[in-house]
Amino acid sequence: MYKLYYSPGSCSMAIHIALNECNQPVTLEKVDLMAGQGQTPEYKKINPRGQVPVLVDGEQVIREGAAILIHILEKHQCPLLPKSEPERTTALEWLMFCNATLHPAYSRCFFLKRVAPEGEAREKLLDAATQKLNELWNEVEQRLSQQPYLCGKNITMADILMTVIANWSGMLPRPVTVGPNTKKLFQNVIERPAYKKALDTEQVEYKAAA
Numbered sequence: 001m002y003k004l005y006y007s008p009g010s011c012s013m014a015i016h017i018a019l020n021e022c023n024q025p026v027t028l029e030k031v032d033l034m035a036g037q038g039q040t041p042e043y044k045k046i047n048p049r050g051q052v053p054v055l056v057d058g059e060q061v062i063r064e065g066a067a068i069l070i071h072i073l074e075k076h077q078c079p080l081l082p083k084s085e086p087e088r089t090t091a092l093e094w095l096m097f098c099n100a101t102l103h104p105a106y107s108r109c110f111f112l113k114r115v116a117p118e119g120e121a122r123e124k125l126l127d128a129a130t131q132k133l134n135e136l137w138n139e140v141e142q143r144l145s146q147q148p149y150l151c152g153k154n155i156t157m158a159d160i161l162m163t164v165i166a167n168w169s170g171m172l173p174r175p176v177t178v179g180p181n182t183k184k185l186f187q188n189v190i191e192r193p194a195y196k197k198a199l200d201t202e203q204v205e206y207k208a209a210a
C-alpha cells in the first residue's frame with residue numbers, strides 16, 4: 001500500500017485526491033508543518049528539504065509533487081493525464097504551471113510574511129508578490145472564459161492541483177482576486193467524490209469557491 005506524508009490542505013492534498021481518483025488505498029502520515037514537524041531530524045531523514053509531499057511506493061520514495069502525480073496517474077492509467085498527443089503535453093504544461101509557477105508564487109508571499117522584517121521594504125515586496133499572483137489568476141480567468149477546464153472540455157490533474165492551491169489565498173496578507181469562471185471550475189472540482197473524501201479526511205474547509 002502507498003504511504004503519503006502530508007500536511008492538511010497543503011500541496012500534498014493533490015496527491016491524496018489523485019490516489020482517491022485511482023481508488024488506491026493509502027496510509028496517511030500527518031506532518032504538522034505549522035508545528036514544525038517538517039524540521040525534525042526524524043522527518044529530515046525522509047525528506048532532507050523538510051517538505052511534503054513524500055510518497056512511498058514499495059521500495060521507491062518520491063519527494064517532488066509533480067513527479068509523484070505523474071507516477072500515480074501513469075501507473076493507474078488515470079484519464080486525468082491523457083495518453084494521446086497533443087492532449088498529454090498540454091496537460092503536463094498546465095500541471096507544471098500549477099506546480100512550478102503558481103505554487104511558488106504563493107510560497108513567495110508566505111515566505112515574505114514570515115521572514116522579511118516589518119517595514120516599508122516588506123510592504124513593497126508583498127505588493128509586488130501579490131500583484132504577480134493576481135496576474136496569474138487573471139491569465140487563468142481569461143483561459144477559462146473560453147473553456148471549462150485548463151486543458152479544454154475535460155478535467156485534468158492540473159485543475160485539481162490549481163483548486164488545492166487556490167484555497168491558500170485566505171492565509172495571505174493581501175487580498176487575491178479570482179474571477180467567476182475560475183470559481184466555477186473550483187466548484188466543479190470540489191464536487192468530485194475523490195476531492196470531497198480528501199477534504200473530509202484531512203478536515204479541511206474549502207473557501208476559495210465562494
Ligand SMILES: N[C@@H](CCC(=O)N[C@@H](CS)C(=O)NCC(=O)O)C(=O)O
Nearest residue numbers: 010011050051052053063064065066
Ligand atoms: N517542489 C516541492 C515543493 C513542496 C512544498 O513547497 N511543500 C510545502 C507545502 S505546500 C512545504 O512542505 N512547505 C514547508 C517548507 O518548505 O518548509 C514539490 O512540488 O513537492
